[in-house]
Amino acid sequence: xxxxxxxxxxxxxTPLDGDLxxxxxxxxxxxxxxxxxxxxxxxxxxxxxxxxxxxxxxxERLLEGLIEDGxxxxxxxxxxxxxxxxxxxxxxxxxxxxxxxxVLMLPPFYYKNVSDDGLFASYAEVIERVGDxxxxxxxxxxxxxxxxxxxxxLIDRLLKRYPDVVAGVKDSSGDIDxxxxxxxAFPGFGVxxxxxxxxxxxxxxxxxxxITAVANVAAFLAAEVYAAWREGDGERAAHIQARLTAVxxxxxxxxxxxxxxxxxxxxxxxxxxxxxxxxLARLNPTNAADLFITLESLDFNPPPAP
Amino acid sequence: xxxxxxxxxxxxxTPLDGDLxxxxxxxxxxxxxxxxxxxxxxxxxxxxxxxxxxxxxxxERLLEGLIEDGxxxxxxxxxxxxxxxxxxxxxxxxxxxxxxxxVLMLPPFYYKNVSDDGLFASYAEVIERVGDxxxxxxxxxxxxxxxxxxxxxLIDRLLKRYPDVVAGVKDSSGDIDxxxxxxxAFPGFGVxxxxxxxxxxxxxxxxxxxITAVANVAAFLAAEVYAAWREGDGERAAHIQARLTAVxxxxxxxxxxxxxxxxxxxxxxxxxxxxxxxxLARLNPTNAADLFITLESLDFNPPPAP
Numbered sequence: 368x369x370x371x372x373x374x375x376x377x378x379x380x381t382p383l384d385g386d387l388x389x390x391x392x393x394x395x396x397x398x399x400x401x402x403x404x405x406x407x408x409x410x411x412x413x414x415x416x417x418x419x420x421x422x423x424x425x426x427e428r429l430l431e432g433l434i435e436d437g438x439x440x441x442x443x444x445x446x447x448x449x450x451x452x453x454x455x456x457x458x459x460x461x462x463x464x465x466x467x468x469x470v471l472m473l474p475p476f477y478y479k480n481v482s483d484d485g486l487f488a489s490y491a492e493v494i495e496r497v498g499d500x501x502x503x504x505x506x507x508x509x510x511x512x513x514x515x516x517x518x519x520x521l522i523d524r525l526l527k528r529y530p531d532v533v534a535g536v537k538d539s540s541g542d543i544d545x546x547x548x549x550x551x552a553f554p555g556f557g558v559x560x561x562x563x564x565x566x567x568x569x570x571x572x573x574x575x576x577x578i579t580a581v582a583n584v585a586a587f588l589a590a591e592v593y594a595a596w597r598e599g600d601g602e603r604a605a606h607i608q609a610r611l612t613a614v615x616x617x618x619x620x621x622x623x624x625x626x627x628x629x630x631x632x633x634x635x636x637x638x639x640x641x642x643x644x645x646x647l648a649r650l651n652p653t654n655a656a657d658l659f660i661t662l663e664s665l666d667f668n669p670p671p672a673p
Numbered sequence: 674x675x676x677x678x679x680x681x682x683x684x685x686x687t688p689l690d691g692d693l694x695x696x697x698x699x700x701x702x703x704x705x706x707x708x709x710x711x712x713x714x715x716x717x718x719x720x721x722x723x724x725x726x727x728x729x730x731x732x733e734r735l736l737e738g739l740i741e742d743g744x745x746x747x748x749x750x751x752x753x754x755x756x757x758x759x760x761x762x763x764x765x766x767x768x769x770x771x772x773x774x775x776v777l778m779l780p781p782f783y784y785k786n787v788s789d790d791g792l793f794a795s796y797a798e799v800i801e802r803v804g805d806x807x808x809x810x811x812x813x814x815x816x817x818x819x820x821x822x823x824x825x826x827l828i829d830r831l832l833k834r835y836p837d838v839v840a841g842v843k844d845s846s847g848d849i850d851x852x853x854x855x856x857x858a859f860p861g862f863g864v865x866x867x868x869x870x871x872x873x874x875x876x877x878x879x880x881x882x883x884i885t886a887v888a889n890v891a892a893f894l895a896a897e898v899y900a901a902w903r904e905g906d907g908e909r910a911a912h913i914q915a916r917l918t919a920v921x922x923x924x925x926x927x928x929x930x931x932x933x934x935x936x937x938x939x940x941x942x943x944x945x946x947x948x949x950x951x952x953l954a955r956l957n958p959t960n961a962a963d964l965f966i967t968l969e970s971l972d973f974n975p976p977p978a979p
Contacts, residue, residue: 387758387798419756419783422729422763450725450756452693452950457728475952476783477725479818480928485952492693492951512785514820515952622786644758645798646781646791646821 370534370557371468372444372505373575374407375589377582378415378561380627381429383642389421389429393639395436396673397583397631402442404670405590406582409438410471410537412446414512415580415624420644423454427461440466444578448473448507452489456496469503471537471578476513483521490525494532502532509539509561519549526553537561537578547572563589563615567608570596580623581615584630584669588614610665617661625650626658633659635672676840676863677774678750678811679881680713681895683888684721684867686933687735689948695727695735699945701742702979703889703937708748710976711896712888715744716777716843718752720818721886721930726950729760733767746772750884754779754813758795762802775809775840777884782819789827796831800838808838815845815867825855832859843867843884853878869895869921873914876902886929887921890936890975894920916971923967931956932964939965941978 379401382393398409411433412418412426421429426445434440447458447470455472462470472493474486494502506525508517517536525533538546539561546565550558550573557575560566566577566589582589588611595604618626625643629650632640641649650658685707688699704715717739718724718732727735732751740746753764753776761778768776778799780792800808812831814823823842831839844852845867852871856864856879864880866872872883872895888895894917901910924932931949935956938946947955956964 414783420758420781422757422759425757425759451728451731452726453728453731475726477720477818478952481952482954485954488951488954512783645794646784646787648788648791648794 370503371441372408372535372557372559374593375405375576375582375586376408376410376444376559376578377401377406377586378413378578378580379409379411380583380624380631381416382640383644384639385642387642387644389425390639391429391432391436394429395433395438398433398438400673401583401586405586407576408442408444408468410444410446410578413471413578414509415583415627416446417624417644417647418446420647423449423458426458430461430465434465441468443467444469444471444505446471446473446507450475450477452492455493459493459497459502460499463497463499463501469505469534471505471507473507473509473513474515474517476515479514481515483518486515486517486521487524491528494529503534504532505534505557505559506536508536511540519552522549522553526556535559535575543568546574550574564612566592566611567596567604580627581618583627584634585611585614587670613665614662614667617658617665621650621654621658622647629655629658634669676809677747678714678841678863678865680899681711681882681888681892682714682716682750682865682884683707683712683892684719684884684886685715685717686889686930686937687722688946689950690945691948693948693950695731696945697735697738697742700735701739701744704739704744706979707889707892711892713882714748714750714774716750716752716884719777719884720815721889721933722752723930723950723953724752726953729755729764732764736767736771740771747774749773750775750777750811752777752779752813756781756783758798761799765799765803765808766805769803769805769807775811777811777813777843779813779815779819780821780823782821785820787821789824792821792823792827793830797834800835809840810838811840811863811865812842814842817846825858828855828859832862841865841881849874852880856880870918872898872917873902873910886933887924889933890940891917891920893976919971920968920973923964923971927956927960927964928953935961935964940975
């Protein structure tokens with residue numbers, strides 16, 4: 368399967384207004400900045416984007432707003448996986464109608480210790496109900512957050528039943544061996560790392576890119592890694608990868624969405640970036656100050672904000 | 674605080690139709706049967722009721738249907754806690770408008786390792802947004818499923834800020850020491866066990882009752898325990914509690930919703946009871962057969978179905 372979903376994707380933050388509702392103008396502006404500065408695509412409404420803190424209506428309006436504000440549908444890989452089958456179907460349909468490149472689909476994540484039969488039935492039921500040949504699903508494997516494990520056998524079973532729909536996986540497990548195993552076992556199945564640190568090693572072993580939180584501020588570095596690797600310049604790729612990993616480690620030592628919103632607030636001079644919906648919370652001032660000291664020591668300077 | 678939420682509550686199953694949508698007539702029938710056979714109240718749309726597998730609209734319609742079908746609002750303790758703040762506010766408002774005795778509120782459960790500040794802000798924001806003096810919240814503590822821990826200090830903080838709203842907790846942690854500690858530390862705060870096995874020990878130590886899955890089929894036993902305890906007949910209470918615990922252990926060795934739906938299907942002769950929404954799945958035939966053998970050996974016979 369050839370997919371447009373490859374390269375560097377940001378797990379896009381969702382800027383909020385004073386009522387803690389998604390700020391349509393601000394996210395469109397952020398998406399444009401990301402595209403201008405290294406992002407091949409935009410995975411809005413994922414974990415970093417606080418998707419599960421928004422109602423389905425809020426998520427639909429956010430997607431529609433992006434399209435109306437000029438973001439091309441075919442660079443979008445929105446998260447659409449909810450706990451409720453009917454919600455996942457509704458959001459997935461919306462994404463397909465808006466021309467998204469694909470959808471990033473968490474398994475239903477409330478119940479724990481569910482069977483592979485139950486997980487297979489969840490994905491199968493969504494695919495059948497959406498019933499659209501344009502649908503491309505990227506499984507979202509993030510067991511530390513979802514509490515649900517999307518194992519090799521389940522992927523194999525889904526690929527055998529829905530080879531034209533099941534297009535890849537975002538693997539946020541942090542287990543590079545698992546990523547490589549899936550990339551090598553399933554030709555044409557696009558494996559993307561959920562963490563910047565594995566971008567280069569995964570590309571070198573059959574993967575197709577990354578979808579990361581840190582790309583909200585460091586996509587320019589990830590894009591350099593990707594470009595150097597495509598040009599066969601392994602030395603330069605490794606050098607930039609080391610810089611990217613250092614930045615990633617500094618940020619991911621803290622709650623990611625909150626830390627990234629602090630960075631964007633300082634970078635843009637817009638304190639609106641600090642709004643975050645509970646249960647997430649702003650960084651405490653000490654952590655924020657320490658983060659900026661560390662980033663300065665790494666000489667980390669994102670491209671100018673618009 | 675005096676609350677009507679005490680005694681035996683079922684965590685009510687949600688019967689589904691062939692499209693895996695809630696079956697309005699069947700749940701009303703089930704609720705009437707439960708009230709006629711030992712339940713003081715009905716906690717619909719909890720974990721056992723597959724609430725998180727339904728959209729907010731499906732849940733609203735289910736609640737409205739129950740009222741229209743003659744179930745009194747004041748025996749209902751519906752689950753209303755969702756991942757999204759706006760969903761929780763909407764469902765909670767609906768429950769209050771329908772005259773529910775209270776609501777059972779999970780914390781937002783997607784993000785893990787969230788701070789007590791973030792959890793406090795989640796509950797506070799819901800309470801402020803609902804803004805209704807009739808609101809009574811029972812916290813839903815089920816860390817094994819939600820991945821979120823509602824600790825003693827958080828409850829203390831919520832009670833100090835919202836003493837008229839925060840009315841109690843359903844504790845499904847299985848930690849009887851935690852239940853007793855909260856019951857004794859917070860006078861007037863209603864602690865209910867999420868598991869039948871702790872009904873009597875919790876009543877004897879300051880708790881007010883239970884809200885359980887197994888009450889879908891065994892409320893008649895739990896009601897006997899409760900009645901004997903109120904009458905001061907400790908010996909009889911302990912005797913029936915032992916029977917209830919044995920039944921509970923047999924059922925809870927299997928996935929609860931699926932096992933209980935099997936029992937109801939056989940008990941009513943209605944195979945519609947076997948529908949279950951993914952990611953949950955039907956019991957496999959061997960497990961179902963073994964369950965019925967065990968229940969027979971316990972001489973377990975629920976009251977006749979309508």
